[in-house]
Amino acid sequence: MNNSDSTIHSHPYHGTFITFEGIDGSGKSIQSKQLATNLQERGFKVVLVRDPGGPYISEQIRSILLNVKNDGMSPTTELLLYEASRAQLVHEQIQPALEQGAIVVCDRFTDSTITYQGHGRGLSTDLIRKANDIGSLGIYPDRTFFLDIDWDESTRRRSKDNKVADRMESNAHTFFENIRSGYEMLCEEEPDRIVKLNGKQSVETLEQNILSDVLLIIDNKQEKG
Ligand SMILES: Nc1ncnc2c1ncn2[C@@H]1O[C@H](COP(=O)(O)OP(=O)(O)OP(=O)(O)O)[C@@H](O)[C@H]1O
Ligand SMILES: [Mg+2]
Numbered sequence: 001m002n003n004s005d006s007t008i009h010s011h012p013y014h015g016t017f018i019t020f021e022g023i024d025g026s027g028k029s030i031q032s033k034q035l036a037t038n039l040q041e042r043g044f045k046v047v048l049v050r051d052p053g054g055p056y057i058s059e060q061i062r063s064i065l066l067n068v069k070n071d072g073m074s075p076t077t078e079l080l081l082y083e084a085s086r087a088q089l090v091h092e093q094i095q096p097a098l099e100q101g102a103i104v105v106c107d108r109f110t111d112s113t114i115t116y117q118g119h120g121r122g123l124s125t126d127l128i129r130k131a132n133d134i135g136s137l138g139i140y141p142d143r144t145f146f147l148d149i150d151w152d153e154s155t156r157r158r159s160k161d162n163k164v165a166d167r168m169e170s171n172a173h174t175f176f177e178n179i180r181s182g183y184e185m186l187c188e189e190e191p192d193r194i195v196k197l198n199g200k201q202s203v204e205t206l207e208q209n210i211l212s213d214v215l216l217i218i219d220n221k222q223e224k225g
Contacts, residue, residue, distance in 0.1 A: 010193075011139040015098035016218055019109040021183060022147035023176050024169050025157035026199045027206065031147065032107040034207045035214065039103055044218070047097040050107035052085035055092040061085035066166040073167075075121040079128065082113055083135030090137045098139065103218070110136050111144060111186055111194070116168065119182030120175050140193075143217055145210055146183050147199035151176050 011017060018035065020028040029050075036048040052062040061081050064070060073081075086109070097104050110132040118125040149157075151173050158169070187196045195213065197206055 010142050011098060013095075013098035013139075014101045014221065016103045016143075016214070016221060017094070017098060017106070017139065017141045018103065018214060018217075019106045019111070019141040019144045020147065021108060021111045021115075021144055021194075022199060023149065023151070023154050023179055023183075025154040025161075025163075026147040026149045027203065028107050028147060030203060031145065031206055031210060032105050034203070035210055036105045038207070038211045039105075039214070042215075045097075045100070045102040047093060047102050047104045048107075049089060049093055049104065051089055051109050051112070052082055054089040057088045058085040058092075061088075066168065068165075068167050068170065070167060075117060075123050078121065079113065079117045079123060079131055082117065083131050086110075086135035087137065090135070090139055095137060095139060103214075106141070109141060109144075111146075111183070114186060115179040115182035119178045119185075120171070142193070142221075143214065144194045145213075146187060146194055146196045147206070148180070148183070148196055149199040150180070153200060 020032050022028055032048060032050075036046045039046045051058075052065060053059050061084055065073075065078065065081050065085070094104050094106065113132055113135075114125055114128050117123050118128045154176065158165075163169075183196075187194045197209065199206070
Protein backbone atom coordinates (compact mmCIF):
# COMPACT_ATOMS: atom_id res chain seq x y z
CA MET A 1 0.00 0.00 0.00
CA ASN A 2 1.38 3.46 -0.82
CA ASN A 3 0.82 6.81 0.91
CA SER A 4 -2.00 8.03 -1.25
CA ASP A 5 -3.84 4.78 -0.49
CA SER A 6 -3.46 5.32 3.25
CA THR A 7 -4.87 8.84 2.96
CA ILE A 8 -7.88 7.72 0.95
CA HIS A 9 -8.51 4.96 3.44
CA SER A 10 -9.00 6.97 6.66
CA HIS A 11 -12.76 7.70 7.03
CA PRO A 12 -15.46 10.05 5.70
CA TYR A 13 -16.56 11.63 9.02
CA HIS A 14 -15.73 15.06 10.44
CA GLY A 15 -14.47 13.61 13.72
CA THR A 16 -10.79 12.80 14.25
CA PHE A 17 -9.49 9.30 14.85
CA ILE A 18 -6.21 8.82 16.73
CA THR A 19 -4.60 5.48 17.61
CA PHE A 20 -1.64 4.42 19.76
CA GLU A 21 0.59 1.49 18.88
CA GLY A 22 3.73 -0.20 20.17
CA ILE A 23 4.92 -3.31 21.99
CA ASP A 24 3.78 -4.12 25.53
CA GLY A 25 4.69 -1.51 28.10
CA SER A 26 5.53 1.16 25.50
CA GLY A 27 3.23 3.71 27.13
CA LYS A 28 0.11 3.44 24.97
CA SER A 29 -2.41 3.43 27.81
CA ILE A 30 -0.79 6.35 29.65
CA GLN A 31 -0.50 8.47 26.53
CA SER A 32 -4.05 7.63 25.36
CA LYS A 33 -5.45 8.75 28.70
CA GLN A 34 -3.30 11.89 28.84
CA LEU A 35 -4.27 12.88 25.30
CA ALA A 36 -7.96 12.35 26.06
CA THR A 37 -7.70 14.45 29.24
CA ASN A 38 -5.72 17.23 27.53
CA LEU A 39 -8.24 17.47 24.70
CA GLN A 40 -11.22 17.38 27.08
CA GLU A 41 -9.67 20.23 29.07
CA ARG A 42 -9.61 22.23 25.84
CA GLY A 43 -13.33 21.67 25.35
CA PHE A 44 -13.27 18.88 22.77
CA LYS A 45 -15.65 15.94 22.91
CA VAL A 46 -13.43 12.89 23.30
CA VAL A 47 -14.17 9.19 23.29
CA LEU A 48 -11.38 7.03 24.76
CA VAL A 49 -11.47 3.33 23.85
CA ARG A 50 -9.19 0.30 23.71
CA ASP A 51 -9.01 -2.42 21.10
CA PRO A 52 -9.79 -5.19 21.84
CA GLY A 53 -12.42 -3.93 24.27
CA GLY A 54 -15.12 -1.33 24.82
CA PRO A 55 -18.63 -2.73 24.34
CA TYR A 56 -19.67 -5.72 26.46
CA ILE A 57 -19.44 -8.08 23.48
CA SER A 58 -15.92 -6.85 22.65
CA GLU A 59 -14.76 -7.14 26.27
CA GLN A 60 -15.97 -10.74 26.39
CA ILE A 61 -13.97 -11.52 23.23
CA ARG A 62 -10.97 -9.72 24.79
CA SER A 63 -11.04 -12.04 27.78
CA ILE A 64 -11.04 -15.11 25.51
CA LEU A 65 -8.06 -13.64 23.61
CA LEU A 66 -5.96 -12.84 26.68
CA ASN A 67 -6.81 -15.94 28.78
CA VAL A 68 -3.60 -17.97 29.28
CA LYS A 69 -5.72 -21.15 29.32
CA ASN A 70 -6.41 -20.62 25.60
CA ASP A 71 -2.83 -21.44 24.59
CA GLY A 72 -4.08 -23.82 21.89
CA MET A 73 -5.65 -20.99 19.90
CA SER A 74 -4.70 -21.07 16.22
CA PRO A 75 -3.36 -17.87 14.60
CA THR A 76 -6.42 -17.71 12.32
CA THR A 77 -8.86 -18.05 15.24
CA GLU A 78 -6.91 -15.33 17.02
CA LEU A 79 -7.09 -13.06 13.95
CA LEU A 80 -10.84 -13.53 13.55
CA LEU A 81 -11.55 -12.94 17.24
CA TYR A 82 -9.60 -9.67 17.16
CA GLU A 83 -11.57 -8.60 14.09
CA ALA A 84 -14.89 -9.66 15.64
CA SER A 85 -14.14 -7.67 18.78
CA ARG A 86 -13.09 -4.67 16.67
CA ALA A 87 -16.18 -4.77 14.43
CA GLN A 88 -18.42 -4.40 17.50
CA LEU A 89 -16.26 -1.61 18.93
CA VAL A 90 -16.35 0.35 15.66
CA HIS A 91 -20.08 -0.26 15.19
CA GLU A 92 -21.12 0.71 18.71
CA GLN A 93 -18.62 3.39 19.66
CA ILE A 94 -16.04 4.57 17.12
CA GLN A 95 -18.23 5.16 14.06
CA PRO A 96 -21.05 6.96 15.95
CA ALA A 97 -18.51 9.19 17.74
CA LEU A 98 -16.74 10.14 14.48
CA GLU A 99 -20.10 10.84 12.85
CA GLN A 100 -20.91 13.24 15.68
CA GLY A 101 -17.58 15.04 15.20
CA ALA A 102 -15.86 13.74 18.33
CA ILE A 103 -12.18 12.88 18.71
CA VAL A 104 -11.74 9.15 19.17
CA VAL A 105 -8.56 8.03 20.94
CA CYS A 106 -7.99 4.30 20.65
CA ASP A 107 -5.38 2.22 22.49
CA ARG A 108 -4.23 -0.19 19.70
CA PHE A 109 -6.10 -0.81 16.43
CA THR A 110 -5.54 -2.42 13.02
CA ASP A 111 -1.73 -1.97 13.00
CA SER A 112 -1.47 -4.25 16.04
CA THR A 113 -3.14 -6.98 13.99
CA ILE A 114 -0.60 -6.57 11.16
CA THR A 115 2.36 -6.65 13.55
CA TYR A 116 1.20 -9.28 16.11
CA GLN A 117 -0.76 -11.69 13.92
CA GLY A 118 1.33 -10.98 10.78
CA HIS A 119 4.94 -10.32 11.81
CA GLY A 120 4.50 -12.14 15.15
CA ARG A 121 2.38 -15.18 14.27
CA GLY A 122 3.37 -15.38 10.61
CA LEU A 123 0.00 -14.90 8.90
CA SER A 124 0.09 -13.16 5.51
CA THR A 125 -0.07 -9.39 5.92
CA ASP A 126 -2.16 -9.14 2.73
CA LEU A 127 -4.72 -11.46 4.30
CA ILE A 128 -4.67 -9.39 7.50
CA ARG A 129 -5.27 -6.17 5.58
CA LYS A 130 -8.40 -7.78 4.11
CA ALA A 131 -9.50 -8.93 7.57
CA ASN A 132 -8.76 -5.43 8.91
CA ASP A 133 -11.00 -3.93 6.22
CA ILE A 134 -13.83 -6.08 7.59
CA GLY A 135 -13.15 -5.61 11.33
CA SER A 136 -12.61 -1.84 11.06
CA LEU A 137 -15.70 -1.38 8.85
CA GLY A 138 -13.27 0.44 6.55
CA ILE A 139 -12.60 3.13 9.17
CA TYR A 140 -8.89 3.93 9.65
CA PRO A 141 -7.08 6.48 11.83
CA ASP A 142 -6.14 10.02 10.80
CA ARG A 143 -3.00 9.70 12.94
CA THR A 144 -1.23 6.80 14.62
CA PHE A 145 1.48 7.25 17.24
CA PHE A 146 3.97 4.38 17.35
CA LEU A 147 5.68 4.49 20.74
CA ASP A 148 8.96 2.71 20.19
CA ILE A 149 10.83 0.95 23.01
CA ASP A 150 13.04 -2.13 22.91
CA TRP A 151 12.39 -5.47 24.54
CA ASP A 152 14.69 -4.76 27.52
CA GLU A 153 12.79 -1.58 28.35
CA SER A 154 9.48 -3.42 27.96
CA THR A 155 10.68 -6.17 30.33
CA ARG A 156 11.97 -3.61 32.87
CA ARG A 157 8.66 -1.75 32.89
CA ARG A 158 6.55 -4.89 33.18
CA SER A 159 8.65 -6.32 36.03
CA LYS A 160 8.51 -2.93 37.81
CA ASP A 161 4.71 -3.15 37.63
CA ASN A 162 4.76 -6.85 38.73
CA LYS A 163 2.53 -7.45 35.73
CA VAL A 164 1.41 -11.06 35.26
CA ALA A 165 1.85 -11.91 31.56
CA ASP A 166 -1.39 -12.42 29.62
CA ARG A 167 -1.56 -14.91 26.71
CA MET A 168 -0.09 -12.41 24.20
CA GLU A 169 2.61 -11.18 26.57
CA SER A 170 3.90 -14.65 27.44
CA ASN A 171 5.60 -14.87 24.03
CA ALA A 172 9.39 -14.89 23.57
CA HIS A 173 11.84 -12.08 22.95
CA THR A 174 12.06 -12.80 19.18
CA PHE A 175 8.27 -12.51 18.88
CA PHE A 176 8.45 -8.93 20.20
CA GLU A 177 11.46 -8.00 18.08
CA ASN A 178 9.52 -9.24 15.01
CA ILE A 179 6.61 -7.07 16.04
CA ARG A 180 8.87 -4.08 16.53
CA SER A 181 10.33 -4.49 13.04
CA GLY A 182 6.77 -4.91 11.72
CA TYR A 183 5.97 -1.48 13.14
CA GLU A 184 9.12 -0.08 11.48
CA MET A 185 7.92 -1.40 8.13
CA LEU A 186 4.48 0.16 8.63
CA CYS A 187 6.13 3.51 9.40
CA GLU A 188 8.00 3.33 6.10
CA GLU A 189 4.87 2.32 4.19
CA GLU A 190 2.59 4.97 5.68
CA PRO A 191 4.72 7.92 6.81
CA ASP A 192 1.82 10.37 6.39
CA ARG A 193 -0.29 8.55 8.97
CA ILE A 194 2.14 6.91 11.40
CA VAL A 195 4.44 8.98 13.59
CA LYS A 196 7.21 7.10 15.35
CA LEU A 197 8.17 8.47 18.75
CA ASN A 198 11.01 7.39 21.00
CA GLY A 199 9.04 5.83 23.84
CA LYS A 200 11.92 6.32 26.28
CA GLN A 201 11.38 10.08 26.36
CA SER A 202 9.63 11.35 29.49
CA VAL A 203 5.86 10.89 29.76
CA GLU A 204 5.49 14.69 29.78
CA THR A 205 7.64 15.31 26.66
CA LEU A 206 5.73 12.67 24.71
CA GLU A 207 2.42 14.03 25.94
CA GLN A 208 3.22 17.59 24.77
CA ASN A 209 4.49 16.47 21.34
CA ILE A 210 1.43 14.29 20.80
CA LEU A 211 -0.98 17.03 21.85
CA SER A 212 0.61 19.64 19.52
CA ASP A 213 0.43 17.23 16.60
CA VAL A 214 -3.22 16.34 17.25
CA LEU A 215 -4.24 20.00 17.60
CA LEU A 216 -2.67 20.65 14.16
CA ILE A 217 -4.62 17.76 12.65
CA ILE A 218 -7.87 19.09 14.11
CA ASP A 219 -7.10 22.60 12.76
CA ASN A 220 -6.39 21.20 9.30
CA LYS A 221 -9.64 19.24 9.32
CA GLN A 222 -11.62 22.31 10.34
CA GLU A 223 -10.00 24.40 7.56
CA LYS A 224 -10.98 21.80 5.00
CA GLY A 225 -14.52 21.87 6.44
N1 LIG B 1 7.72 7.56 28.85
C1 LIG B 1 7.83 6.71 29.87
N2 LIG B 1 8.93 6.68 30.63
C2 LIG B 1 9.05 5.80 31.65
N3 LIG B 1 8.12 4.92 32.02
C3 LIG B 1 6.98 4.90 31.29
C4 LIG B 1 6.78 5.78 30.19
N4 LIG B 1 5.57 5.53 29.66
C5 LIG B 1 5.04 4.53 30.39
N5 LIG B 1 5.87 4.16 31.37
C6 LIG B 1 5.66 3.09 32.34
O1 LIG B 1 5.61 1.86 31.64
C7 LIG B 1 4.59 1.02 32.17
C8 LIG B 1 3.64 0.64 31.04
O2 LIG B 1 2.92 1.80 30.60
P1 LIG B 1 1.52 1.62 29.86
O3 LIG B 1 0.65 0.75 30.68
O4 LIG B 1 1.02 2.96 29.49
O5 LIG B 1 2.02 0.82 28.57
P2 LIG B 1 1.14 0.04 27.49
O6 LIG B 1 1.82 0.29 26.20
O7 LIG B 1 -0.28 0.43 27.62
O8 LIG B 1 1.35 -1.47 27.94
P3 LIG B 1 0.42 -2.75 27.57
O9 LIG B 1 0.72 -3.06 26.14
O10 LIG B 1 0.95 -3.80 28.49
O11 LIG B 1 -1.00 -2.38 27.82
C9 LIG B 1 3.95 1.78 33.32
O12 LIG B 1 4.56 1.40 34.53
C10 LIG B 1 4.30 3.21 33.01
O13 LIG B 1 4.37 3.98 34.19
MG1 LIG C 1 -2.03 -0.70 27.92
